[in-house]
Amino acid sequence: MRKNKPWMVVIEVAVFLTSCSGTRITRTHVDDTHVGTPVKDVLIIAIIDYAEIREFFETYFLKKFNAAGVEAFNSAEVLPISAGTKPKKESIFKVIAEHGSDTVAITHLVGLEESEVFSRANSRSHKYYSGYYLFYDYAWDYVHAPAVYGERVAIRLETRL
Numbered sequence: 162m163r164k165n166k167p168w169m170v171v172i173e174v175a176v177f178l179t180s181c182s183g184t185r186i187t188r189t190h191v192d193d194t195h196v197g198t199p200v201k202d203v204l205i206i207a208i209i210d211y212a213e214i215r216e217f218f219e220t221y222f223l224k225k226f227n228a229a230g231v232e233a234f235n236s237a238e239v240l241p242i243s244a245g246t247k248p249k250k251e252s253i254f255k256v257i258a259e260h261g262s263d264t265v266a267i268t269h270l271v272g273l274e275e276s277e278v279f280s281r282a283n284s285r286s287h288k289y290y291s292g293y294y295l296f297y298d299y300a301w302d303y304v305h306a307p308a309v310y311g312e313r314v315a316i317r318l319e320t321r322l
Contacts, residue, residue: 200322203233204262206253208269210244212237218318222266234260264322272317281306 203226207218219235226233240256242248257265281303 198263200231200264202260202262203231203264203266203322204236204253204257204260205233205266206236206240206268208267212244215242218268222268222320226266233266234262266320266322268318268320270316271319272315274315274317276313276315278309278311278313280309 205219205222205226207215207222209215209218216235216237219237223233223235236242236256239260240248240252253265256262
């Protein structure tokens with residue numbers, strides 16, 4: 162039976178929550194001075210000790226590359242990496258040579274941020290309250306409407322080609 166570390170449970174929950182919500186890229190950096198050939202075939206390596214999470218992140222990147230018309234494959238399928246074990250450079254080069262990859266995308270977790278989300282299920286909205294009672298009526302309904310609580314999880318990855 163596998164024992165989870167407390168921080169790992171948080172990451173597993175974060176992955177589950179983000180898999181149910183929209184994912185968006187908030188910041189990127191591109192070296193405009195670099196001139197190279199277009200990327201054609203990418204080996205994706207996620208440096209994460211847990212196989213399920215590694216496969217989740219690699220599959221996410223695989224779908225993004227494929228949507229852009231770039232052939233890609235997950236290292237989880239061809240490069241077994243045990244938890245806490247750093248793969249040898251030769252092993253990675255062997256996989257690159259076998260699959261004819263011209264690029265390697267390496268990603269890892271650099272941050273995890275959680276925040277609580279709260280709102281009320283109130284359908285009434287007044288832009289202008291012409292008197293005490295209209296605002297009081299609105300406020301009363303708002304306070305007594307069902308509360309909705311949730312959690313927002315932001316995962317920050319550093320990825321390089």
